[in-house]
Amino acid sequence: MITGNIIEACIDFTQRLIQTPSMSGEEGTIAKLVEQECRSLNFDEVTIDPIGNVIARLYGQDRSLPAIVINTHLDHVDPGDPKLWHSGAFEAAIRDGRIYGRGAADIKGPVATQVYALAALIQAGQRPKRDVVFSCVTEEEIGGAGAIYWAEHVDYPIGLIMIGEPTSNNVALGHRGIRQVQVTFFGRSVHASVPHKADNPNYALGTFLTRLQKRQHDLPEHPRLGATTVSPTIIEVDTTSRNVTPAWARVNLDFRSAAVTHADIINFIAELAEGFNHQVLWANGFEAIPLDPPEQLVTGFDTHPDDPVTVRVVELLTEGMGRAPVVGQFAFATDGRHMTGLGAPIIGFAPGDEKEAHTANESITLDALAEGLRGYLAVLQNF
């Protein structure tokens, strides 16, 4: 049962998490805080792994059953202009039943909910049916290095992975994958006073973008996860001098899809860039590398709504919360995409409205934390 004590402790922990800034790559302090909390709540195992993820475990009644993994992350995005915030981004002020602060919904509220759902079991002197692994990882916001490292080192069977990203305590069964692709157009650089001697790659880039705008809706869609989209984001040239024509011009394209392969992307770009000397690299968040292998499908994760695990989890969440969660998809990408190789159904569920994520005056309601605790507890107790 979720008692008033547990809800209060969860709210307090959410505040302390918000008060501990943890930009991607700077998660050391918050990892220690989460580790300490898990230790003081008497989890059976608590470690910080070599990449900085906090991994904790509560033993189940039958330790031979495949584990439940509850995953979330330690980092948040930049709070941006402090003037846009009504109270400090790291103050964790409570007003009108909401906690305000960077990370309230993405991701401190969900972290506290997962930790305190486990604490509720421990406090009640209960064991889950199977082992529960709490995997709280680094660098989710910048490509998922923590989740990738964690998934590579899993050496035990897993029956269910719950992704704690804000779903308003509804169920998200997947999302599209991301491919960020750099397209570079090459030309010849000269003094800007003699443009006739140049081969200025800005014109190739401009033509390419005009063609892209016309053809962007031609990419195929996925029956559940929707349309393939592409957005040009950052544009760069090789020179910082205003009186030099560039030798190359580059655009970053952000593809979101569950329906195209690398080869489809390469062919699509080749058609749009026809006639121009260009190169395509995949910027995977770490470094630009060739888009390989060509047959690889761009996908996030996609758990079927009729999968027996999905049906059971929805049933348990309904019992726990006293209402049926809406079953849908994430609009954004999560670390779930790095866990598809583990073979377990992946289900997103956590308090917090996804519209709050990455905004000024981000907040989460205290009621949502309490409801999220009830939902998680029902799954951890009975799955």
Ligand SMILES: [Zn+2]
């Ligand atoms: Zn997040």
